[in-house]
Amino acid sequence: RKEVEQDPGPFNVPEGATVAFNCTYSNSASQSFFWYRQDCRKEPKLLMSVYSSGNEDGRFTAQLNRASQYISLLIRDSKLSDSATYLCVVNKNGGYNKLIFGAGTRLAVHP
């Protein structure tokens, strides 16, 4: 079983749609969680950290359920510029920053 699993995608949605991505992780000792965004042939960029209480940044809302080992990202009012691959990322416990990336879910927003 992969350490971080995501929806396979791709998601093709019209502008203005709401889209949700899901992710599960296998290591219950994982300490911190993130969503990164990666554009084609570019480096990954941090979109947002994910906290147990849930957190929101504009049109983006992230949720963490530690009991279910489940992470989600909700994008409201999708824009064309949201088209990218969204990577669910888990930081394994152990004192060092050791990011484990999910395979990514590709989002394509069309007019």
Added chain:
Amino acid sequence: DTEVTQTPKHLVMGMTNKKSLKCEQHMGHRAMYWYKQKAKKPPELMFVYSYEKLSINESVPSRFSPECPNSSLLNLHLHALQPEDSALYLCASSTPGSGNTIYFGEGSWLTVV
């Protein structure tokens, strides 16, 4: 724009060549990383340096040799690579310790012929 600078952006090398990838950051971060990303796959951790010492080696073949000359620089020396080593090599940095945000460079695209 990223504050982690990688050079070269593109590199083509033969299987008998020796080359190096370079990475520089001026954010005062004392942890630096090398990741490898194949097409349509997520990044995979190769090495972690913390306070200029190698902390994690994810069982990377010895044909990849990392070096951290000082707190701002990270190199990846390449020798006798195989075509399957062709990938995007990403350098990153952060404050040491679990949970701190990691910042990636734009990457070096490596093609081994």
